[in-house]
Amino acid sequence: MGIFSKDDPSEVKPLNIIIVGCGKVGRTLIAQLSKEGNDITIIDENAQKISDVTNEYDIMGIVGNGASYSLQKEAGIDDTDLLIAVTDSDELNLLCCTIATRIGKCSAIARVRNPEYSTELNYLRDRLGLAMIINPEMEAALEVARILYLPSALEVNSFAHGEAQMIKFKVDESSKLVGKAIYSVAKETKNLLFTTVFRDGQAIIPNGNFVFAAGDMVSFVTSRHYGKNALQSLGIPTFHVRDCMIIGGGKAAYYLAQQLIGENISVKIIERDEERCEQLSELLPNAIIINGDGTDAELLKEEGIETADAFVPLTGIDEENILLTLHAKQVSKAKIVTKINRFAFQDVINNLDLGSIVYPRIITSEAIIAYARAKRASMDSNIETLYHMYDDKVEAIEFRIGKPSPATGTPLKNLRLRGHVMVSFINRNGRIIFPTGEDTIEVGDTVMIVTTHTGFSDIVDILA
């Protein structure tokens, strides 16, 4: 009887999750977490938003103030495993989480964006008993900074507390890689491992016989200090960014400038609002703050867009950022990183060939989803980091190995791995191992997996 069959995607018990705040991040979280089969309740004060989102997703919506005790009760805080507060207000987020952890037995995640709290996040988290505090603007700024350190890369993600990096680049027609198989490239390079190739809309986990072609997007992992050399050994010219032009002086710009100045890169910020300019010059005495309209081509020219090493549009308006990027591509050779807040019209953005793009919203939701998945799996195994790559077609997950399992202690060549899974590196006490068939996964390691499957929550998921 077909009609009573259950095709539940996983036998793991779904989590009860309350999300407070139905903004951009809230919706991304809903989309991903409900796809993974969790029971979600969304709270927002805007009835229209609630009705829209409950029409679109299979979730329950409640209209009201998420920090109110009685409303949290109504949302079933007593049986909730995880509360995520992502409203506009930092203070409201913290209050929601504080109340939730006091009345329920749930974990709580808050989004806190105000730079004034940025140095106190760990203190707040521990004192208030929260599972995680996340600052998307700061994370986005860190990601931009990582890309600027390796300007030939399209995307740089960090793993193992920054000890390892995954670097994405595009194979040009003139590249020496074109027509070569991975095993022959591997002879000439060391300390790197190719993890994913994206070709014609398909993500491929390549084996040694895979042959590169022009236009491929390729990701590889390498250790932290070796990134630049790795790119060079692949025949990709790298240079050092010495100065950077940032358009828009918001929170992300502040965090980025702080990072870059720390690395001795000179920073120029163009901001429209005079008052904000004064604030910034107070906060960032070493940066050049220009009060003017960043979308004015004349001003950009005057401030030297043509000779800048790096150009980062960080305004709050995506359309402006995209246009600025397209403009900069025409007039300068600078390395460009574009920030995109919303995610609409992804297909259009993909076709524009903007180069490096960061999505603060996705960074936030990835961190939260990694936490939710780990919580759902078991207490002994944990997901350290999770990245979605190539339009969510590939997941890169770093697992912490907490206990012996069928995947540990056996040489990799003897493990029966599922298809489309690659063990990219093993981090043993801060040492990055690019595994061969002889290596084993041991308790205490963190292990990075790249896969086109979705929803892995434990290391044993890699086994067939």
Add this chain to the structure above:
Amino acid sequence: MNQSIIKYVIGKVMTIVGALMLLPIVTGIIYQEKEAFAYVIVGAASFLAGQLLSRKKPKNTMFYLKEGCVVTALTWILISIIGAIPFVLTGEIPNFIDAMFETSSGFTTTGSSILKNVEALSHTSLIWRSFTHWVGGMGVLVFLLAVIPMSGGSNINLMKAESPGPSVGKLAPKIRNSASILYKIYLGMTVLEIVLLLIAKMPLFDTLCISFGSAGTGGFGVRNDSCGSYTGLQQWITGIFCALFGVNFNFYYYILDREPKKSFKMEEVRTYFCIIFASTFLIFFNILPRFNTVESALRASFFQVSSIITTTGFSSVDFNLWPSFSKVILVALMFVGACAGSTGGGYKVSRLVIAIKTVIKEANSYIHPKSVKKIKMDGECVEHDVLRSINVYTITYLVIFVVSVLLVSIEGKDLVTTFTAVAATYNNIGPGLAAVGPSANFADLSYFSKIVLIFDMLSGRLELFPMLILFHPAVLKDVFLKKKALKATK
């Protein structure tokens, strides 16, 4: 319009209807009736055709409100047709329109019958007739949502289109869990009624049919005098359960969820019980002189009030013979209907409560023209959108009603018959007054009137708009012409 998902859902529904015919088939085997063959044929055909239609899961599972409405309306028309075929095949109701009237009356939990002699029907057909009430009561699509994992979140639009009431809330974050909670409560209460009736010594077959009838608030009986020949105790049990099935199911959910406070805060349920008590009381004094004992008068008045307000339509006595005052109360109750979120039909108590509050607000605004006052229900403000939709609903409700009365009046029956025939089918009750009263039936109406009444039953059960949307020119074009357009672009 996403045609592939519509096809898929309809296929699933046909599979389920085919599977549901197992009950009459088993009954037929037990009673060794040859009518069972008709159900075997139709059931198997529907099951297979359904499997065939839904064998491939469509890629695009997106479901908007219009798809929800169209699927719901098509589904209900389709199950009325499939359910009618066995009656024609067995020859018990030879005319197809009659058979369809009977089945849609079953699925929409109306309980109006065109059968002059119910007792002549085979057990197989009788139990199918009553079982359609049970299936239709909570809704076949809600059942579908409960048993079949449907990916994509927009399935709420299916539940919205099928569930009675001005606004549909979920009980659990996942729609599948919400639907199965509803069905568990529904099933649990039905079993309870079956057990109690068996203890009260009702024969098993009657027990099943009567329980199905009262659970779905349908009203098909298995005897010509409906519930008249049952004992007092059996009538009390049936009457009380009718009233209970007319309560908003959230009421039971909150109690089971150990939050009885929330249950008793529900204004709709309180009003509903107040109406029942007041009407019972009034009718009781009005009809007392006609009865030998106080108990029998009280029982008759309560049974009738409960049966009519929940839109069940059982009768324990021929209330057509009662004084006008009592009859008018009953007709008024027909329009009130049961609670939203129950299995009953009608205008719904919650709409009535809100509508009356708007009237009071309007009256107050004559005294304080600039006063600002929000209408509240259960202590919470009623959104402007809900008020608007209730007003529109009321107007649509009246327009369809008046037009239907007009159409049925063409054949020239008297006003009471015409009026109550429409009222009884439109509100999913069953018997009307005069020539369609509890001791009579709908057999003598013309086929044209029967078709009008079939439409009324379906639109009453689906709360008007899904049926109306189906005839919207844009939807008609979408459903029937989309394929050509696609081919042209290829």
